[in-house]
Amino acid sequence: MRKLKQSLLSFFERLGEAILALLETIGAFSIFAGQTFRYCFVPPFDFRNLLYQMSEIGVKSIPVGVVSSFFVGMVMALQLGGPMEQQIQGISAFMGGGISLAMVRELAPVLTSVLLAGRVGSSIAAEVGTMKVTEQIDALATLATNPVHYLSVPRFLAALFCIPMITVMAIVVGILGGALISNISLDIPYNLYFESARTLVRTKDLVSGVSKTFFFGAEIALIACFSGFRARGGAEGVGQATIQAVVFSFMMIIVSDYFITYIFQLFGL
Amino acid sequence: MAEVHIRLENLCKSFGAKHVLRGVNLDIYRGEILYIIGKSGSGKSVTLKNIAALMRPDSGRVLIDGLDIHALAEAELNQLRRKMGVLFQMAALFDSMSVFENVAFAPRRFTKMGEDELRALVQQKLELVGLRNVEHLNPSALSQGMQKRVGLARAIALDPEIVLYDEPTTGVDPILAAAVDDLIRTLNAKTGVTSIVISHDINSVFRTAHRVAMLYDGVFRLVGTPADFRNSDDPVVRQFIDGSAHGPIPIL
Numbered sequence: 001m002r003k004l005k006q007s008l009l010s011f012f013e014r015l016g017e018a019i020l021a022l023l024e025t026i027g028a029f030s031i032f033a034g035q036t037f038r039y040c041f042v043p044p045f046d047f048r049n050l051l052y053q054m055s056e057i058g059v060k061s062i063p064v065g066v067v068s069s070f071f072v073g074m075v076m077a078l079q080l081g082g083p084m085e086q087q088i089q090g091i092s093a094f095m096g097g098g099i100s101l102a103m104v105r106e107l108a109p110v111l112t113s114v115l116l117a118g119r120v121g122s123s124i125a126a127e128v129g130t131m132k133v134t135e136q137i138d139a140l141a142t143l144a145t146n147p148v149h150y151l152s153v154p155r156f157l158a159a160l161f162c163i164p165m166i167t168v169m170a171i172v173v174g175i176l177g178g179a180l181i182s183n184i185s186l187d188i189p190y191n192l193y194f195e196s197a198r199t200l201v202r203t204k205d206l207v208s209g210v211s212k213t214f215f216f217g218a219e220i221a222l223i224a225c226f227s228g229f230r231a232r233g234g235a236e237g238v239g240q241a242t243i244q245a246v247v248f249s250f251m252m253i254i255v256s257d258y259f260i261t262y263i264f265q266l267f268g269l
Numbered sequence: 270m271a272e273v274h275i276r277l278e279n280l281c282k283s284f285g286a287k288h289v290l291r292g293v294n295l296d297i298y299r300g301e302i303l304y305i306i307g308k309s310g311s312g313k314s315v316t317l318k319n320i321a322a323l324m325r326p327d328s329g330r331v332l333i334d335g336l337d338i339h340a341l342a343e344a345e346l347n348q349l350r351r352k353m354g355v356l357f358q359m360a361a362l363f364d365s366m367s368v369f370e371n372v373a374f375a376p377r378r379f380t381k382m383g384e385d386e387l388r389a390l391v392q393q394k395l396e397l398v399g400l401r402n403v404e405h406l407n408p409s410a411l412s413q414g415m416q417k418r419v420g421l422a423r424a425i426a427l428d429p430e431i432v433l434y435d436e437p438t439t440g441v442d443p444i445l446a447a448a449v450d451d452l453i454r455t456l457n458a459k460t461g462v463t464s465i466v467i468s469h470d471i472n473s474v475f476r477t478a479h480r481v482a483m484l485y486d487g488v489f490r491l492v493g494t495p496a497d498f499r500n501s502d503d504p505v506v507r508q509f510i511d512g513s514a515h516g517p518i519p520i521l
């Protein structure tokens with residue numbers, strides 16, 4: 001009985017500590033995010049650095065995003081065509097609309113963001129984390145340069161601009177992938193496919209799908225920079241920070257996708 | 270030499286249950302070379318980071334020119350930091366940039382120099398620390414000693430009034446170490462810069478210091494000239510200076 005009581009007590013103690021640590025992290029993250037927003041509007045504006053980050057984060061991610069999306073479009077056509085046609089004759093005439101709608105509203109935004117969370121989030125966290133544990137971030141501060149301003153702002157802005165743009169490319173290419181396989185293996189003519197896409201997908205779908213990715217881009221960059229800044233204790237700490245950044249941004253993308261979509265729907269998007 | 274440039278007032282700093290600084294008091298005069306010595310883990314780097322405002326003390330103040338630097342707003346602190354150079358223990362060069370970009374970092378941000386002027390400035394600072402034709406290299410291509418010298422060139426790029434050196438001669442061969450000591454003295458004599466140097470190297474200390482402060486058990490055990498240290502009969506000071514494993518200082 002006494003033993004039970006003790007182990008219960010220590011369980012609650014540890015639970016309490018874990019909750020406190022979580023709250024502390026959330027608080028620190030909010031402060032960090034707030035600082036990043038604020039410094040976006042504080043001079044000096046480092047355009048050289050921003051362009052560099054846009055090429056690192058954006059341009060170099062295009063192949064990953066586009067190729068993956070093309071294959072997702074293809075596999076959707078492959079998976080849906082047969083079963084749908086078996087149920088209802090002629091339904092595959094709507095293939096173009098189905099694939100395009102899924103691509104525009106959900107698949108391309110989430111897929112692109114998750115891929116970039118892996119590619120970009122890990123590299124940001126590793127780079128910033130290495131700078132932290134080798135005192136380069138302290139060195140920045142002694143050179144009268146705010147580290148959040150110098151490191152976080154350009155990465156944040158680059159992710160904010162680039163991820164929606166890559167999403168748009170992914171949408172286009174994904175729809176094309178679907179068209180290709182619909183034509184080859186289901187004999188759906190291209191004009192029928194695109195006609196159906198045009199009737200089903202409306203502007204508001206595009207607005208909804210693409211504007212989500214602004215949030216995802218912000219999440220990826222902020223979580224990755226934050227993890228890097230909190231890294232401590234050498235190479236192992238950098239590894240931890242990197243894993244943490246990737247796992248948390250995956251989770252945040254999926255979770256926030258639901259809530260953002262829910263809120264968008266309230267506004268008729 | 271009597272004007273106080275930097276004043277440490279009752280600095281305390283703990284990490285968890287570990288009390289690293291327990292009330293550090295020291296006046297550092299304008300234009301002097303002050304060495305801080307003490308065994309590994311005694312809090313030398315922590316003291317330096319408090320002076321550079323990289324770490325906040327739990328209590329106590331750091332006054333530079335009479336200003337409490339931990340109470341300054343960010344803009345004022347950054348103004349002050351342009352007049353302070355810091356050489357880190359591991360050099361802390363930006364490894365995504367060339368040597369040139371490292372040394373040019375602060376001048377590029379805070380002066381209106383053109384590329385030609387920058388090039389000339391960087392070359393001059395690098396030559397001052399005994400390096401030539403390394404501008405295009407990446408920091409990872411340099412030896413530890415060279416990295417430290419580039420770090421020093423970066424720290425003095427804006428001609429600061431204060432330079433903080435964290436172990437400038439550790440990991441540097443004896444001839445280079447002597448050269449670095451000369452450099453600290455030359456810089457001090459030429460520009461009247463106030464220098465705070467952390468060192469383990471007793472030879473360097475006696476060769477270069479105007480004054481020495483020994484950190485022990487969270488406070489300065491002795492502050493004085495090199496001669497004061499040579500003549501001290503405090504067993505703790507003696508043991509450190511003689512470099513003996515036996516004495517009152519616990520090894521672990």
Ligand SMILES: Nc1ncnc2c1ncn2[C@@H]1O[C@H](COP(=O)(O)OP(=O)(O)OP(=O)(O)O)[C@@H](O)[C@H]1O
Binds near residue numbers: 284311
């Ligand atoms: N950020 C930190 N978090 C926790 N403990 C720290 C931190 N910084 C320093 N310490 C601890 O404070 C003590 C003093 O560290 P400091 O780096 O000042 O030593 P030092 O005198 O510079 O030693 P060395 O000669 O080896 O460089 C050490 O025990 C160290 O573990």
Ligand SMILES: [Mg+2]
Binds near residue numbers: 313358
């Ligand atoms: Mg140290």
